[in-house]
Amino acid sequence: MRIDILSAVPKLLEGPFSHSILKRAIENGVAEVVIHNLRDYAYDKHKKLDDYAFGGGAGMVMLIEPIERCIDKLKAEREYDEVIYMTPDGELFNQKMANQMSVNYKNIIILCGHYKGIDERIREHIVTREISVGDYVLTGGELAAAIVADALIRLIPSVLNDETSALTDSFQDDLLAPPVYTRPADYKGWKVPEILLSGNQKKIDEWREEQAIKRTKERRPDLLD
Structure with a gap:
């Protein structure tokens, strides 16, 4: 382009x-x-x-x-x-x-x-x-x-190191992106949700979708309409 x-x-x-x-x-x-x-x-x-x-x-x-x-x-x-x-x-x-x-x-x-x-x-x-x-x-x-x-x-193939990253951005599926976390898993008692540490990808994907819907309802309900 x-x-x-x-x-x-x-x-x-x-x-x-x-x-x-x-x-x-x-x-x-x-x-x-x-x-x-x-x-x-x-x-x-x-x-x-x-x-x-x-x-x-x-x-x-x-x-x-x-x-x-x-x-x-x-x-x-x-x-x-x-x-x-x-x-x-x-x-x-x-x-x-x-x-x-x-x-x-x-x-x-x-x-x-x-x-x-x-x-x-x-x-x-x-x-x-x-x-x-x-x-x-x-x-x-x-x-x-x-x-x-x-x-x-950023949407052009090969621009992002992980080409699936753009597909999970906010607004791609009319939802806001779910919360994301990184190391350490416990910082000052602020803990990462256990599901993300479980290794169960199916459950993790379900959790992320639930969180995306919840966040969209709270912050941008017009997108759900």
């Missing part, structure tokens, strides 16, 4: 892809993440990316031209499945969406908004899908883009 991320502040994206699982996936050639500085596609010598909104009001609006020029260049080099815009009023990102995208998409562009947002005509004529990571507003779309990229890349 190749993910091209378009940003007005590309340095915000350096950290998420420089460590841990995502770094290994990129180094091993399983995934490719390319971050593009939209200022490189600005027309004027000041590399301007925004201007005042027509009709007045607070906040600046990202210009059409740098975004279109960058996307046109990328599309001339390869086919893309989607041009995604990260925005608070997009469809809410969830695990089911991540699963589908990871399987069905090979190349995607993620556009990060900034300032007051992007010129609406970009959304009307260039963007093909709009995604939100939650009902709140961030300074820009960079952190949201990193969230989406992380969720997709």
Whole structure:
């Protein structure tokens, strides 16, 4: 999978892809993440990316031209499945969406908004899908883009050392994950449930399913609905 991320502040994206699982996936050639500085596609010598909104009001609006020029260049080099815009009023990102995208998409562009947002005509004529990571507003779309990229890349076969790990994550079966424990089995009198030390895998699996249902009922009953 190749993910091209378009940003007005590309340095915000350096950290998420420089460590841990995502770094290994990129180094091993399983995934490719390319971050593009939209200022490189600005027309004027000041590399301007925004201007005042027509009709007045607070906040600046990202210009059409740098975004279109960058996307046109990328599309001339390869086919893309989607041009995604990260925005608070997009469809809410969830695990089911991540699963589908990871399987069905090979190349995607993620556009990060900034300032007051992007010129609406970009959304009307260039963007093909709009995604939100939650009902709140961030300074820009960079952190949201990193969230989406992380969720997709970790699902690619061979990215995780144990490929079954992703299948037992929260939300994969519309349940929250059950509690997990590790050594020591007894810490300050805080003990690991005996069933997990029994070696009876069938009973352990049953216990984990019961705990997943219990936790979901307590914390996210809407998932059970």
